[in-house]
Amino acid sequence: MKFNFLTLFPELIEVHMRSGVIGQAIKKNIIEFESVNPRFFTKDKHKTVDDVPYGGGDGMLMLAEVLEKSLQSILEPAQKSNQKVKTVYLSPQGRLFRQELITDFLNYDQINFVCGRYAGVDNRFVIKNNISEYSLGDYVLSGGELPALSMMDAIARKIPGVLGNQESSELDSFYEGLLEAPSFTRPGEWQGLDVPSVLISGHHARIKEWKEFMSVLVTLKKRPELLLYTQSKSAILLPSGRRISLIDVEAFYSSLSDKEKIVCGIQDMVIRGDEN
Numbered sequence: 001m002k003f004n005f006l007t008l009f010p011e012l013i014e015v016h017m018r019s020g021v022i023g024q025a026i027k028k029n030i031i032e033f034e035s036v037n038p039r040f041f042t043k044d045k046h047k048t049v050d051d052v053p054y055g056g057g058d059g060m061l062m063l064a065e066v067l068e069k070s071l072q073s074i075l076e077p078a079q080k081s082n083q084k085v086k087t088v089y090l091s092p093q094g095r096l097f098r099q100e101l102i103t104d105f106l107n108y109d110q111i112n113f114v115c116g117r118y119a120g121v122d123n124r125f126v127i128k129n130n131i132s133e134y135s136l137g138d139y140v141l142s143g144g145e146l147p148a149l150s151m152m153d154a155i156a157r158k159i160p161g162v163l164g165n166q167e168s169s170e171l172d173s174f175y176e177g178l179l180e181a182p183s184f185t186r187p188g189e190w191q192g193l194d195v196p197s198v199l200i201s202g203h204h205a206r207i208k209e210w211k212e213f214m215s216v217l218v219t220l221k222k223r224p225e226l227l228l229y230t231q232s233k234s235a236i237l238l239p240s241g242r243r244i245s246l247i248d249v250e251a252f253y254s255s256l257s258d259k260e261k262i263v264c265g266i267q268d269m270v271i272r273g274d275e276n
């Protein structure tokens with residue numbers, strides 16, 4: 001997959017693309033990227049990319065024409081080679097980007113990220129090209145580069161081969177709609193806090209079960225609004241359609257020692273609050 005960034009600050013993109021798993025994926029040619037600087041498509045000697053907004057208001061807006069030329073410079077070759085392309089404008093007004101939206105992005109050969117700066121872009125550019133707007137969250141950043149890189153990174157992690165064998169995205173938070181179970185590394189005891197014994201037992205089936213129930217408990221504690229329930233409210237309904245009985249979750253919770261609850265940050269929880 002190829003990721004293109006329309007940006008006035010290509011150096012911000014380069015740094016990220018050279019590091020970590022993304023840098024490795026580029027070296028292995030699993031993903032490609034290109035930065036296109038709208039300034040390159042200006043005609044005047046000052047290389048102007050912005051102008052004042054009609055109707056007044058603070059800040060400057062990026063010009064539709066330079067953005068259009070930048071975008072067409074990427075779209076034309078992609079169309080000639082029948083690439084499936086999606087173009088995104090990063091915007092605080094856009095659809096909130098979430099993990100479950102990634103599956104759709106994986107259907108494309110090329111994703112173009114239009115990174116706004118200043119007070120944003122001339123809206124006609126977005127409308128004319130029917131560009132989807134995506135937001136990273138309900139706050140305003142200075143530019144679209146960080147949200148574009150965040151989206152690219154989250155999408156790339158789901159492309160086969162990007163993560164090495166040791167890093168599986170299947171245990172990450174949001175897999176199956178749940179947060180990840182708490183993680184611990186060496187030493188087994190640190191400042192009086194012990195790693196839950198099951199994790200050092202070597203018993204894979206028990207560890208898997210512990211992680212699954214722990215994921216439910218951590219999600220209930222930290223982000224309860226993420227959970228869906230069956231109509232009877234007797235079970236949690238995962239996006240895959242799988243159900244996890246709340247009686248089982250409660251029994252698992254009762255089986256944990258106080259120390260284990262503390263080290264996992266899940267003490268004093270009421271699991272079936274509605275029914276009690």
Ligand SMILES: C[S@@+](CC[C@H](N)C(=O)[O-])C[C@H]1O[C@@H](n2cnc3c(N)ncnc32)[C@H](O)[C@@H]1O
Nearest residue numbers: 090091092116119120135136140141143144147
């Ligand atoms: C200062 S912002 C412009 C905000 C714009 N005036 C508004 O109120 O909607 C400059 C650029 O940063 C990017 N940006 C800012 N916040 C963002 C967010 N939450 N998600 C995605 N992009 C964002 C957009 O590309 C935007 O064009």
